[in-house]
Amino acid sequence: MLGRWLQPASVRVRPLREEDRSAALELCAVDPVASVLAAVQVEQLGRRRMPGAELLGLWQEGRLRALCWSGANLVPVAVDEPELVDAVAEHVRGRGRRASSIVGPAEQVLPLWDLLGPSWLPAREVRADQPSMAISGPPALDPDPRVRLSRVDELDVVVPACVAMFTEEVGYSPVASGGAYAARVHELVTTERSYVRIEDAPEGRRVVFKAEVGACALGVAQIQGVWVHPEHRGEGIAAPAMAAVVEDVRRRTAPTVSLYVNGYNAAALATYRRTGFEQVGTYATVLF
Structure with missing residues (x-):
């Protein structure tokens, strides 16, 4: 007993x-x-x-x-x-x-x-080491003034950039099973949670940087979908662009901005640290 x-x-x-x-x-x-x-x-x-x-x-x-x-x-x-x-x-x-x-x-x-x-x-992949990072103050460097909220009339270039990011990150196209992903991108744009830097290119206007507020609750906004166009990587775009996102999200949405990143992605980790993010924990993701 x-x-x-x-x-x-x-x-x-x-x-x-x-x-x-x-x-x-x-x-x-x-x-x-x-x-x-x-x-x-x-x-x-x-x-x-x-x-x-x-x-x-x-x-x-x-x-x-x-x-x-x-x-x-x-x-x-x-x-x-x-x-x-x-x-x-x-x-x-x-x-x-x-x-x-x-x-x-x-x-x-x-x-x-x-x-x-x-x-x-x-599982297709187990990502066991994903630093969880956060910033609750101003960014550590000047924001890129060209980064701004996406507009609905730009969905023709924003959606392909989002699809490219997802496919690169996860390993398959999110539009293969229907239109739910495009609808999600549309929702993020209309609710002012989608950020872009768009420039002219020989083939027309294209997104060179993007990020979204994928989740927001309890005073925390989690940034997801950070992406730089492959032809612009290595140009130092990401850190000032992230600083612009952090500044606007903290002003309009939540005082703490967070994200998580694959531990093997040294370039991304360096970018977020330059922006002022600090590691506060460790995430893991099991992908199917």
């Missing part, structure tokens, strides 16, 4: 409801940079429904201990103890793989993948 009481209380998993929003946001606020991807979904609890997706809460002794967004991506928050990892894995394993990636803090993603890997299809 004594051994039974020494065991940790069982973890209960259930979808979060609107009345759970405050407790879930409090959990995300412990580390808002690490939690921003899931916090976006927490802020929408009870306000919109996404078919096939759910925000899971992990409860222990009546207290919300952790959560996990299970949608297009699997995103854990505070799933940092073995019993919590086990509970998430058991729940999502039985439903089969629906996510295109598992992404979040490395110390949560990698143990989760260790449990899910044997029963899910092999």
Whole structure:
């Protein structure tokens, strides 16, 4: 009997409801940079429904201990103890793989993948070392004044640049399965979360730099999709361009700007450090 009481209380998993929003946001606020991807979904609890997706809460002794967004991506928050990892894995394993990636803090993603890997299809790639970086003050160098918000009438050049970035980064074209990706780019442009530098070229106008605010919650804006046109790499464009993005995002959107980058991408790491970003953690991504 004594051994039974020494065991940790069982973890209960259930979808979060609107009345759970405050407790879930409090959990995300412990580390808002690490939690921003899931916090976006927490802020929408009870306000919109996404078919096939759910925000899971992990409860222990009546207290919300952790959560996990299970949608297009699997995103854990505070799933940092073995019993919590086990509970998430058991729940999502039985439903089969629906996510295109598992992404979040490395110390949560990698143990989760260790449990899910044997029963899910092999991953295309496991990126175990992705420095998570943030800046909460002015950029460390002068911003490029040519970097600005994208316009809807520029989608004819913005969408191809976004497709090129995604294909280069992930390894396949995002438009192969339909028009959802172009719709997402359109949404980012119309909500003033898409930044570009566009110049004339022999073939016409083209994007030479781009970046987007891919997620924003709890005072943190996460930059995604940073890309420089291949013909302009090595010209020193990226750091001043990122400084312009940081300056405008901090002024209009959120006081802290974050991003994560592959650890092997020395050029990108140097660019972000020049801009004033500092490493605050480590992400990992499992791509399917």
